[in-house]
Amino acid sequence: MKLTTTHIVVAFHIISRPSSKRLSWSSCGSGTLRAQQKQISSMGKRRGSRKNRRSKVQIEEQCVVSSWNTGGENEGVASEPLVALHHFETNDEPEGFSHWSAWRDCWKQLGWSPSLFQLHIWSSWKESAIQIVAPTGSGKTVAYGLPLLQTKLSVVLVPTRELCRQVQQECQRMAHSHHSIKAWYGGTVDKKSQFTEFKHRRGSSAIIVATPGRMWDILQSFPDSEFDLSVLVLDEADRLALNAELSEQVHNIAKALKPTKVILCSATQGSNSRDVWTQWMESAFGRVPNVTVVQVVSTRKGPTTDLQQVEDEADQPKKRRLEGTEIWSQIPSRVTQVVHVCAHHKKPPKLIKTLSKVSGPGLIFFAKITTLQYISALLKRSSQLKVMEYHSRLTQREREKPLQGIVLTTDLCARGIHWEEAKFVVNYDFPGNLETYIHRCGRVGRKSDGTVYSFFTRNFQKLAPDLVRLLESTNQWVDPNLQQLADESQEKEHEPPEKKQKSKQPDKPKGKDLDQLLDDEEKAFAALAGDRIVLKRASHVSDASSSSSDEDSGDEE
Numbered sequence: 001m002k003l004t005t006t007h008i009v010v011a012f013h014i015i016s017r018p019s020s021k022r023l024s025w026s027s028c029g030s031g032t033l034r035a036q037q038k039q040i041s042s043m044g045k046r047r048g049s050r051k052n053r054r055s056k057v058q059i060e061e062q063c064v065v066s067s068w069n070t071g072g073e074n075e076g077v078a079s080e081p082l083v084a085l086h087h088f089e090t091n092d093e094p095e096g097f098s099h100w101s102a103w104r105d106c107w108k109q110l111g112w113s114p115s116l117f118q119l120h121i122w123s124s125w126k127e128s129a130i131q132i133v134a135p136t137g138s139g140k141t142v143a144y145g146l147p148l149l150q151t152k153l154s155v156v157l158v159p160t161r162e163l164c165r166q167v168q169q170e171c172q173r174m175a176h177s178h179h180s181i182k183a184w185y186g187g188t189v190d191k192k193s194q195f196t197e198f199k200h201r202r203g204s205s206a207i208i209v210a211t212p213g214r215m216w217d218i219l220q221s222f223p224d225s226e227f228d229l230s231v232l233v234l235d236e237a238d239r240l241a242l243n244a245e246l247s248e249q250v251h252n253i254a255k256a257l258k259p260t261k262v263i264l265c266s267a268t269q270g271s272n273s274r275d276v277w278t279q280w281m282e283s284a285f286g287r288v289p290n291v292t293v294v295q296v297v298s299t300r301k302g303p304t305t306d307l308q309q310v311e312d313e314a315d316q317p318k319k320r321r322l323e324g325t326e327i328w329s330q331i332p333s334r335v336t337q338v339v340h341v342c343a344h345h346k347k348p349p350k351l352i353k354t355l356s357k358v359s360g361p362g363l364i365f366f367a368k369i370t371t372l373q374y375i376s377a378l379l380k381r382s383s384q385l386k387v388m389e390y391h392s393r394l395t396q397r398e399r400e401k402p403l404q405g406i407v408l409t410t411d412l413c414a415r416g417i418h419w420e421e422a423k424f425v426v427n428y429d430f431p432g433n434l435e436t437y438i439h440r441c442g443r444v445g446r447k448s449d450g451t452v453y454s455f456f457t458r459n460f461q462k463l464a465p466d467l468v469r470l471l472e473s474t475n476q477w478v479d480p481n482l483q484q485l486a487d488e489s490q491e492k493e494h495e496p497p498e499k500k501q502k503s504k505q506p507d508k509p510k511g512k513d514l515d516q517l518l519d520d521e522e523k524a525f526a527a528l529a530g531d532r533i534v535l536k537r538a539s540h541v542s543d544a545s546s547s548s549s550d551e552d553s554g555d556e557e
């Protein structure tokens with residue numbers, strides 16, 4: 001597998017969320033652009049570390065079109081999108097686009113201007129395989145959803161039920177009432193009627209949004225059926241690829257449905273996803289086509305005291321992208337990230353302190369449901385806060401309730417969920433990889449500014465060097481303790497193998513199991529809350545130390 005070397009920057013653009021008028025593509029006249037640059041640079045000034053403030057670093061976002069396949073060279077890439085903004089403003093129909101007026105009417109109804117990467121995706125729509133990589137909240141659903149409204153039967157696979165419902169609603173918003181968009185996941189109408197409807201839809205225009213588990217279940221129940229599928233969209237494609245069960249289901253679905261087009265979509269790519277994606281393509285097409293990648297990337301620009309440093313850093317995103325692990329650009333610039341290194345037992349008081357600072361609704365992420373339930377019980381007893389639990393052990397009915405107040409959740413909510421009102425995220429437990437960190441950060445900053453507070457414990461030291469680079473690349477403050485952990489980690493990388501073995505950090509904090517850690521948390525809460533807390537562990541968490549069975553992977557069915 002090789003990424004072709006031609007990466008052509010096809011356009012330059014500073015983007016936040018496309019709906020934001022001041023930063024929208026339509027307002028990209030040079031005067032406005034200068035104002036935007038000023039605005040971005042002043043954001044850097046407000047939020048940046050001292051080092052960044054001095055160097056006045058600007059973050060600029062660009063749309064890059066490239067391609068990959070199993071070894072071939074990249075063919076010529078258009079220097080600007082075939083579908084341009086003026087096509088939306090005039091009657092001038094772009095060449096080769098049927099149903100153009102329907103597309104335009106749809107946008108006019110929504111009252112939006114398409115963003116640059118959305119224009120590029122539509123311009124690339126004739127390709128049989130497209131990969132979309134754009135920041136959280138940038139409008140990827142609309143980017144693939146709008147063309148689906150002009151095609152025959154298409155299937156969108158997403159990893160969770162929540163996302164399934166959300167994508168269905170988003171597509172329905174764009175669609176005229178005659179267009180049928182269905183959401184299929186466990187607990188919905190019976191399989192037989194879903195299958196009959198699917199068969200009935202052959203040849204007509206319809207979108208089915210489903211979890212892979214449900215879709216495969218239905219297809220398995222009715223073997224030897226023929227389908228006439230136009231497009232298969234794999235939303236959160238890296239999540240689907242990196243989970244063995246989901247990946248196997250997608251593989252089987254691609255083989256059974258034989259789509260004519262495959263769309264891969266996510267804010268992150270994950271380092272090993274591409275091998276799995278290749279297998280899916282082989283199942284769908286019987287060969288691996290050239291995959292066109294439309295990607296939003298950010299680079300840092302601006303005067304600095306150290307030119308070499310800027311040049312090195314400017315190279316960094318490109319290098320990472322070439323390795324297929326681009327992680328820098330996908331957190332919107334209006335999200336402030338505050339990462340603090342802290343000891344595990346300090347997390348409860350830190351949480352209370354953080355919650356006293358924030359206002360408005362938000363999400364707190366936990367690695368395990370038992371920890372979540374435990375902290376939830378403590379918060380309910382010790383504060384007046386409106387707390388809601390949200391994880392995969394709830395009933396379907398409970399999972400359908402709208403999010404409100406302070407939501408204690410797991411990675412079930414890490415991806416895709418569009419909750420405009422959310423003002424903050426707390427990573428009570430830091431996620432195991434930076435892709436998940438990026439997706440969790442993306443739950444805020446969707447309508448207005450948001451802040452992400454992360455409690456970083458030493459057992460995540462391995463992530464520290466990349467996390468520091470990520471924070472710097474997005475102009476954020478870097479905790480000196482985090483910098484120190486990053487430096488130590490890099491020094492360890494260069495140690496001879498024997499020494500490395502000796503100094504290897506255990507995955508869990510040394511000598512303490514979850515029960516002990518919860519005891520520490522309980523004491524810390526008691527110290528803070530005084531009499532309001534009854535020092536008695538809730539019975540439903542007394543087996544908290546029991547294995548990883550309480551982890552919430554967010555997978556479906």
Ligand SMILES: Nc1ncnc2c1ncn2[C@@H]1O[C@H](COP(=O)(O)OP(=O)(O)OP(=O)(O)O)[C@@H](O)[C@H]1O
Pocket residue numbers: 017018019020112113114115118134135136137138139140141142170266267415416417418442
């Ligand atoms: N061109 C546009 N102008 C204004 N609003 C837009 C535009 N495109 C999409 N939106 C809106 O932006 C919001 C976020 O879109 P969406 O949920 O598709 O983000 P996303 O890129 O899929 O994010 P994530 O990576 O977190 O899943 C939606 O409410 C959508 O309706």
